């Protein structure tokens with residue numbers, strides 16, 4: 239039996255050989271003529287300045303100004319990465335040629351540590367099979383049936399805020415960290431809608447799931463130290479089938495990811511065991527669909543137990559903090575723009591009157607969809623605050639990426655397409671694309687929901703599943719939950735704006751768009767406090 243040191247030596251030699259062969263190939267890359275920032279460190283390339291930027295988008299916006307909507311950065315150990323923010327390039331990589339641009343293997347491994355073998359991390363045939371099973375859960379008709387339950391949870395949230403306003407010394411306003419309230423609201427919503435499971439996060443901040451989500455993204459991915467970036471930078475040299483060996487490396491951030499997965503799978507297992515005997519034929523809630531798929535004998539429709547439990551962990555993680563953070567930013571912008579808040583409240587009041595006139599007692603999805611200004615506010619928030627601010631892919635063949643806006647190469651030549659080699663690493667800059675002036679106008683960096691009331695959108699290259707935004711991605715790996723998120727935001731935000739007036743705190747905090755794996759609102763002076771969005775709340779008149 240070979241000794242441990244012999245194995246370590248063999249692994250080291252293997253990594254060195256993989257590293258040298260990759261570097262030789264990288265020297266011959268087509269994209270060497272694409273302009274980009276100089277590397278700040280041989281070992282880390284531009285990684286540290288990207289991962290340690292103060293606000294999400296700082297570096298993307300600067301490099302877009304300098305180099306156009308496509309640029310090249312250096313990764314750790316001298317590799318290179320092609321950033322794209324150009325609409326046609328995004329459409330090509332995510333939609334037209336999506337199957338040739340799979341997820342970056344090493345990054346995906348991190349997703350797997352956190353969400354198991356569910357939809358976010360599944361690739362190839364496993365992804366196609368899982369998506370086919372899960373699609374009915376996210377059909378428009380199925381999601382509409384969830385809306386009354388979204389409204390109930392939203393009403394519970396507004397009841398809790400009203401109680402706080404009525405408690406105590408007759409004050410007419412309270413300051414609340416709306417970020418924490420919204421996070422608990424969306425946790426209750428996703429667990430209720432998808433698994434018919436009552437978490438009770440709005441009643442009790444201290445349950446197991448809310449505890450683990452306390453600062454989850456800040457603790458697990460914000461400002462990784464250089465040594466972590468160097469360690470993770472090595473993953474790309476490890477063959478995919480050996481990556482699993484790294485799962486038990488004792489880094490604090492990975493330990494937190496594994497802890498979440500273990501807890502989510504344990505809760506999922508309890509729910510599945512209850513459901514196994516009672517699952518009804520034809521019911522399309524996520525839990526029933528998953529249990530039926532696990533019981534299916536058709537290999538094209540079957541998920542094994544681990545996939546089924548991973549799917550539930552995936553839905554809880556992907557479908558909870560994403561929507562909560564987006565709504566925190568939305569309320570923040572409404573507090574900064576009282577005139578927009580008032581316009582939205584008047585629109586909601588007009589719909590309320592129509593509903594009462596027809597003898598109804600609450601808003602339905604068709605009312606939400608018919609509210610132009612409210613939807614414009616949701617779209618503008620998704621544009622300025624894309625929670626998944628970028629994501630990584632690689633090319634599985636030599637290819638040519640078309641551009642809507644030509645860029646100047648190092649040679650001085652103007653290129654309207656970029657040639658890339660097989661294996662080329664690509665980062666889709668969602669935050670960059672969402673602010674490209676030729677798509678969004680000269681005020682692309684400003685808050686202006688009215689841009690969505692204008693129908694110029696139709697003339698643009700079509701990108702993404704919603705409002706021409708890249709925020710939910712596009713094509714085969716687009717967010718399966720985008721309609722769920724939009725219905726959920728409509729249900730919660732309409733409730734809050736109808737009932738409450740929101741203002742910035744008297745001593746306004748400097749809120750940072752922190753670059754964790756998701757875009758988190760932090761108090762710049764006290765980042766260690768985790769997600770913060772303090773707002774003054776009073777009853778609306």
Ligand code: HEM
Nearest residue numbers: 357358556557560561564626629710711715717718719723
């Ligand atoms: C504002 C809210 C949300 C945003 C901005 C968002 C964004 C995204 C993005 C950008 C992706 C693609 C990531 C990539 O390709 O690397 C994605 C995938 C995904 N999202 Fe969402 N999401 C949101 C809400 C939700 C909700 C509510 C659910 C579930 C109820 C959900 C479930 C998923 C799943 C399962 C995937 C993987 C899909 C696949 O790979 O086929 N998301 N999301």
